[in-house]
Amino acid sequence: MEHEACLTTLRDYWKVYRPRHREGWLFLGTYEIAHITSPGIRHAFNEAVKRAAITKPVCVHSLRHSFATHMLEDGACRPCRMRQKSASTLNRYAGF
Incomplete structure:
Protein backbone atom coordinates (compact mmCIF):
# COMPACT_ATOMS: atom_id res chain seq x y z
CA MET A 1 0.00 0.00 0.00
CA GLU A 2 1.02 3.62 -0.47
CA HIS A 3 1.36 4.37 3.24
CA GLU A 4 3.86 1.51 3.57
CA ALA A 5 5.93 3.01 0.75
CA CYS A 6 5.83 6.40 2.50
CA LEU A 7 6.90 4.84 5.79
CA THR A 8 9.78 3.04 4.06
CA THR A 9 10.88 6.31 2.45
CA LEU A 10 10.77 8.14 5.79
CA ASN A 46 10.12 24.25 -7.00
CA GLU A 47 13.64 22.87 -7.45
CA ALA A 48 12.21 19.34 -7.82
CA VAL A 49 9.69 20.62 -10.38
CA LYS A 50 12.54 22.15 -12.40
CA ARG A 51 14.66 18.98 -12.22
CA ALA A 52 11.68 16.88 -13.30
CA ALA A 53 11.03 19.27 -16.22
CA ILE A 54 7.38 19.67 -15.21
CA THR A 55 5.87 22.41 -17.34
CA LYS A 56 2.34 22.39 -15.93
CA PRO A 57 1.77 25.13 -13.33
CA VAL A 58 1.97 23.43 -9.91
CA CYS A 59 2.48 24.42 -6.30
CA VAL A 60 3.03 22.57 -3.04
CA HIS A 61 -0.74 22.48 -2.48
CA SER A 62 -0.99 20.46 -5.71
CA LEU A 63 0.42 17.54 -3.71
CA ARG A 64 -2.62 17.61 -1.43
CA HIS A 65 -4.96 17.53 -4.40
CA SER A 66 -3.02 14.67 -5.97
CA PHE A 67 -3.03 12.71 -2.72
CA ALA A 68 -6.78 13.16 -2.27
CA THR A 69 -7.48 12.16 -5.86
CA HIS A 70 -5.35 9.01 -5.58
CA MET A 71 -7.01 8.07 -2.29
CA LEU A 72 -10.43 8.32 -3.91
CA GLU A 73 -9.31 6.39 -6.97
CA ASP A 74 -8.04 3.66 -4.65
CA GLY A 75 -11.46 3.42 -3.01
CA ALA A 76 -10.91 5.41 0.17
CA CYS A 77 -13.94 6.30 2.24
CA ARG A 78 -14.60 9.91 1.35
CA PRO A 79 -14.31 12.26 4.33
CA CYS A 80 -13.05 9.75 6.89
CA ARG A 81 -9.74 8.93 5.16
CA MET A 82 -8.84 12.52 4.37
CA ARG A 83 -10.06 14.01 7.67
CA GLN A 84 -12.14 16.53 5.78
CA LYS A 85 -14.96 18.33 7.54
CA SER A 86 -17.34 17.64 4.70
CA ALA A 87 -17.63 15.32 1.75
CA SER A 88 -18.10 18.33 -0.54
CA THR A 89 -14.60 19.54 0.25
CA LEU A 90 -13.10 16.19 -0.71
CA ASN A 91 -15.34 15.91 -3.77
CA ARG A 92 -13.77 19.09 -5.16
CA TYR A 93 -10.37 17.39 -5.21
CA ALA A 94 -11.65 14.56 -7.35
CA GLY A 95 -13.98 16.63 -9.50
CA PHE A 96 -17.23 15.07 -8.30
Whole structure:
Protein backbone atom coordinates (compact mmCIF):
# COMPACT_ATOMS: atom_id res chain seq x y z
CA MET A 1 0.00 0.00 0.00
CA GLU A 2 1.02 3.62 -0.47
CA HIS A 3 1.36 4.37 3.24
CA GLU A 4 3.86 1.51 3.57
CA ALA A 5 5.93 3.01 0.75
CA CYS A 6 5.83 6.40 2.50
CA LEU A 7 6.90 4.84 5.79
CA THR A 8 9.78 3.04 4.06
CA THR A 9 10.88 6.31 2.45
CA LEU A 10 10.77 8.14 5.79
CA ARG A 11 12.77 5.36 7.46
CA ASP A 12 15.37 5.50 4.68
CA TYR A 13 15.59 9.29 5.10
CA TRP A 14 16.07 8.93 8.84
CA LYS A 15 18.79 6.30 8.40
CA VAL A 16 20.75 8.60 6.06
CA TYR A 17 20.30 11.97 7.81
CA ARG A 18 19.69 10.94 11.44
CA PRO A 19 18.22 14.30 12.44
CA ARG A 20 18.98 14.93 16.12
CA HIS A 21 17.21 18.13 16.99
CA ARG A 22 16.50 18.55 20.70
CA GLU A 23 12.79 19.06 19.99
CA GLY A 24 12.62 16.03 17.71
CA TRP A 25 12.18 17.72 14.33
CA LEU A 26 12.42 15.22 11.49
CA PHE A 27 12.97 17.74 8.69
CA LEU A 28 15.49 20.37 9.68
CA GLY A 29 15.98 23.78 8.15
CA THR A 30 19.10 25.11 6.45
CA TYR A 31 21.16 25.60 9.60
CA GLU A 32 19.75 22.55 11.42
CA ILE A 33 18.69 24.64 14.41
CA ALA A 34 14.96 24.51 13.72
CA HIS A 35 12.39 22.73 11.58
CA ILE A 36 12.09 23.32 7.86
CA THR A 37 9.96 26.38 7.07
CA SER A 38 7.15 26.87 4.57
CA PRO A 39 9.43 28.88 2.26
CA GLY A 40 12.01 26.09 2.53
CA ILE A 41 9.42 23.53 1.48
CA ARG A 42 8.31 25.70 -1.44
CA HIS A 43 11.91 26.16 -2.55
CA ALA A 44 12.62 22.40 -2.43
CA PHE A 45 9.37 21.70 -4.29
CA ASN A 46 10.12 24.25 -7.00
CA GLU A 47 13.64 22.87 -7.45
CA ALA A 48 12.21 19.34 -7.82
CA VAL A 49 9.69 20.62 -10.38
CA LYS A 50 12.54 22.15 -12.40
CA ARG A 51 14.66 18.98 -12.22
CA ALA A 52 11.68 16.88 -13.30
CA ALA A 53 11.03 19.27 -16.22
CA ILE A 54 7.38 19.67 -15.21
CA THR A 55 5.87 22.41 -17.34
CA LYS A 56 2.34 22.39 -15.93
CA PRO A 57 1.77 25.13 -13.33
CA VAL A 58 1.97 23.43 -9.91
CA CYS A 59 2.48 24.42 -6.30
CA VAL A 60 3.03 22.57 -3.04
CA HIS A 61 -0.74 22.48 -2.48
CA SER A 62 -0.99 20.46 -5.71
CA LEU A 63 0.42 17.54 -3.71
CA ARG A 64 -2.62 17.61 -1.43
CA HIS A 65 -4.96 17.53 -4.40
CA SER A 66 -3.02 14.67 -5.97
CA PHE A 67 -3.03 12.71 -2.72
CA ALA A 68 -6.78 13.16 -2.27
CA THR A 69 -7.48 12.16 -5.86
CA HIS A 70 -5.35 9.01 -5.58
CA MET A 71 -7.01 8.07 -2.29
CA LEU A 72 -10.43 8.32 -3.91
CA GLU A 73 -9.31 6.39 -6.97
CA ASP A 74 -8.04 3.66 -4.65
CA GLY A 75 -11.46 3.42 -3.01
CA ALA A 76 -10.91 5.41 0.17
CA CYS A 77 -13.94 6.30 2.24
CA ARG A 78 -14.60 9.91 1.35
CA PRO A 79 -14.31 12.26 4.33
CA CYS A 80 -13.05 9.75 6.89
CA ARG A 81 -9.74 8.93 5.16
CA MET A 82 -8.84 12.52 4.37
CA ARG A 83 -10.06 14.01 7.67
CA GLN A 84 -12.14 16.53 5.78
CA LYS A 85 -14.96 18.33 7.54
CA SER A 86 -17.34 17.64 4.70
CA ALA A 87 -17.63 15.32 1.75
CA SER A 88 -18.10 18.33 -0.54
CA THR A 89 -14.60 19.54 0.25
CA LEU A 90 -13.10 16.19 -0.71
CA ASN A 91 -15.34 15.91 -3.77
CA ARG A 92 -13.77 19.09 -5.16
CA TYR A 93 -10.37 17.39 -5.21
CA ALA A 94 -11.65 14.56 -7.35
CA GLY A 95 -13.98 16.63 -9.50
CA PHE A 96 -17.23 15.07 -8.30
